[in-house]
Amino acid sequence: MPERTTLREVRLVLPMVAEMEIAATKAATSLAASIGMSPDRIDEVRMAVVEACINAFEHSGAPDSKVYIDLEVRGTAGKPEELTITIRDRGIGFDPGTLPNPSIEQKLKAKRKRGWGLKIIEGLMDAVEIHSGAEGTTVKMSKRR
Amino acid sequence: MTETLKLTVTHRDGLAVIYTEGYINNQGGEEIARVAYDLIDQGEKTILLNLAGTKIVNSIGISILIEIIEKMIEIDGRLAFCCLTPTIEKTFHIMGLAQYSKVFADEKAALAELTAKG
Numbered sequence: 001m002p003e004r005t006t007l008r009e010v011r012l013v014l015p016m017v018a019e020m021e022i023a024a025t026k027a028a029t030s031l032a033a034s035i036g037m038s039p040d041r042i043d044e045v046r047m048a049v050v051e052a053c054i055n056a057f058e059h060s061g062a063p064d065s066k067v068y069i070d071l072e073v074r075g076t077a078g079k080p081e082e083l084t085i086t087i088r089d090r091g092i093g094f095d096p097g098t099l100p101n102p103s104i105e106q107k108l109k110a111k112r113k114r115g116w117g118l119k120i121i122e123g124l125m126d127a128v129e130i131h132s133g134a135e136g137t138t139v140k141m142s143k144r145r
Numbered sequence: 146m147t148e149t150l151k152l153t154v155t156h157r158d159g160l161a162v163i164y165t166e167g168y169i170n171n172q173g174g175e176e177i178a179r180v181a182y183d184l185i186d187q188g189e190k191t192i193l194l195n196l197a198g199t200k201i202v203n204s205i206g207i208s209i210l211i212e213i214i215e216k217m218i219e220i221d222g223r224l225a226f227c228c229l230t231p232t233i234e235k236t237f238h239i240m241g242l243a244q245y246s247k248v249f250a251d252e253k254a255a256l257a258e259l260t261a262k263g
Contacts, residue, residue, distance in 0.1 A: 104241030123239035
């Protein structure tokens, strides 16, 4: 079976500044369009990128105030198959296993309505991996074309 | 870079319609909330949010919409949505908003149901 390799790649380093997540969505949109992903699926990628970026902006506490983003078109035998996006920060990290699964019933009664980012990412992307620890957090997510 | 949200309000058949244009992030959500609470203070109990001009939202903005839904439940009012992109509609379903707010394909369908039920 042929090995899946990176066919195209974009790397971004974004400052943690309001609305900088939009810059990341533009790169994601261009790469996704270049492999013929449908507009609706591209929209889902954009939303997931926004959520991963703002999670890092809001919660990472990264001392360098930067987010590192790798966008890769991956495929076999030169044929693009999926877009993989890795969003990394050098913040304080967290234990993904301790995050509550948010529900609308609970949020309607709660003072804090936020905390939806990972649930949205997981709902919109085909595969999501989260690694977090003292070195920071990495969210790797992919969507087939 | 800025994607400032623009809002327009109209009154139709006994309800208020808020039209959005731009990114619904934290500032955008707060602006919608400010307008919605003004409408509630003026006596409006049914508000339709027409998102035809919004192609991107984030969860912070949607969290503020949940606050508006909570307020509408308190006053026995209704917040409904129409003209969502497929991704925004899917996100609303992931979050469960559709259980507490009706989502309509277009404004005509929304007005037909919301005004019929008073």
